[in-house]
Amino acid sequence: MTTVTCPYCFTRASAARLPYRCLMNPAGVRGAAPCGPEPDEKWAAFVGPGVPPAARMRGPVFTPARRFAGLAGPAGTGSSVPCPACGVPTHVRVCGSCHSDLPSDYCDQDGRIIALVGAKASGKSTFVAVLRNEFDHRVGHAYNATLAAMGPQSQARDKEMAEDLYERLRLPAATRPAALGFNDPLLYRLSLPKRGPLGRGGTRHTALVFYDAAGEDLADAEAMDRYTRYLSAADGIILLVDPLQLGSVRDRLPVHEGPPLPVVETSPRQIAADLATQLRAHGKGKPGGRVSTPIAVAVTKTDMLRSLLDPHSPLLRNATHSGGAYDAEDRLAVHEELRTLLTDWDAGALLRQLEHDFDRLSLFGLSALGAPPPADAPADVPKSGPQPVRVEDPLLWLLSLRGLLPVRTAAQDRTGKERAR
Ligand SMILES: Nc1nc2c(ncn2[C@@H]2O[C@H](COP(=O)(O)OP(=O)(O)O)[C@@H](O)[C@H]2O)c(=O)[nH]1
Ligand SMILES: [Mg+2]
Ligand SMILES: [Zn+2]
């Protein structure tokens, strides 16, 4: 049975029990009058006082008769059930708790919530857009995987972000307090070949939920509460750390040709500490103990750090993903490289905080753009377009922990070589 976690309020429910919303289609059947809009108070209360009265009027929500429950159509199309009032079938399911509409394909697969966390301007929007694009090319090809936006809102935003970044060569507009409606998750469907014990075919779909919100910005208590529920519902967390926020990195960078350094925001160490406190408060670790949720901590904008890296640093090139397997040795090499760097940066304060707070931690380094934005046009993508380095690693690691990807280990490599001899 599929369990669905609402990507808006994070209530969990069995997919078969979700209510439906009538689409008020005028093509009534059996001569029944079409349904009209009704005030959806549950939804309005959830979305908040900003909703104009007219927008509260929505298609009626109903719970289908038992005999219709679980009458799913062909895989991926969702099920559709007739509205008891007008008789017209609808496929739109809503969360029973907040009445948000759920994309029908979201309800047909097990969800994984991967929470994306990072201070303002740490690179979250750019990261998501570039990651999505890499699945259309290099990464999708290596793993035979696709990553597609689900539902009309996510699809529209996904398209807009891609056009900005890859066609207009514009960086995303900053995630600023004004954009604080915490109502807009980006929903994606990740499809990977199934890996049964017998290597049987088929495809496994996994729903991924990202919010592009800066946690420290969420001034009002309700938005903050929802944000912490998002974090505690997460199966894995990607924490983006902007190295340009670390004093000792800023001091060490040569007077560079890129745009001016960003203003100093909340320190990454503080963000990590707050994150751990919030997760512990939601039972993801004993008070004072380590948090159990796996966390991928990714230092972004590594293109700015070239002068601080050894020319052989693994941070300067993408993983090969050869044989469609996630390379555990390569991950370790990156992790160790970052441990060394972080030990040095700001006297190791961030590293100590992370190792103190998180039980399952892996460090990553990535660049979504591959080069700094042009100095004379800091809101633009570099002329050659994004040339990402290692953007996929944090997500792939979290997926590999869930057994969703084949993993290649050093031991396997050795046996492979011996066999080849
Ligand atoms: N050098 C460099 N700068 C980046 C990269 N990604 C983002 N940035 C810069 O960081 C700024 C904020 O990025 P954005 O994705 O909007 O961050 P968000 O506020 O966390 O969503 C951008 O406007 C760029 O100036 C990168 O890969 N390399
Ligand atoms: Mg953003
Ligand atoms: Zn909900």
Ligand SMILES: [Zn+2]
């Ligand atoms: Zn109806």
